[in-house]
Amino acid sequence: MTNKIAQLRKERRISQAELADAVDVTRQTIISLENGRYNASLLLAHRIAKYFGLTIEEVFLFEEEEP
């Protein structure tokens, strides 16, 4: 799963700390999400999408993994 968090954040000039504060996670979690090391839970994905005023599908890109 990939996401557009870094791109959206840069477009809107929001720092990682500000986003982390808004969605109630640590900055390290935002860094891990942006690097693709960590996949957000549905609840966090919802909070992030809501923060940007977008849908989950617009922020998070789900890709079917090869079996």
Added chain:
Amino acid sequence: MKQRKNLLPALALGLAVGLGVAAAVLGDRLTAPVSGVAFGLAGAIGGLAASRLIMAHFDRTWTPEERKEIERAERDERNVAIREKAAYSSWYWTLYLLWGLFFLTLILQGGMYTALVSAAIVLHCVFYMVNMNRWTKKL
């Protein structure tokens, strides 16, 4: 209120120190297992109490921002996932270690220790099954 909060750890620390000193003073007059238990208990109680007191001290020195950040780090979903994965892996490693000890005690013919390790393995598996059942109902 803060003083009352620290009273129990302070008393426990006193008890641990007392127990350790008593075991050291009595020395050879205590049998080896009793001495071992006394020192072990003193270490465990002392460690727990000291860590409580140290945490309470830091708790008082944190600014509201620092406290907020620490609380957030506590409930952060990635941190929670890390803790759960670490605990899960640790349980497996503990089980392998217990199996190793079990076979070692069998080879060395340590009757009581074999029984103790066997009981620990059974308990480990029982806890695992109980928790599986608990989480099956929750999720």
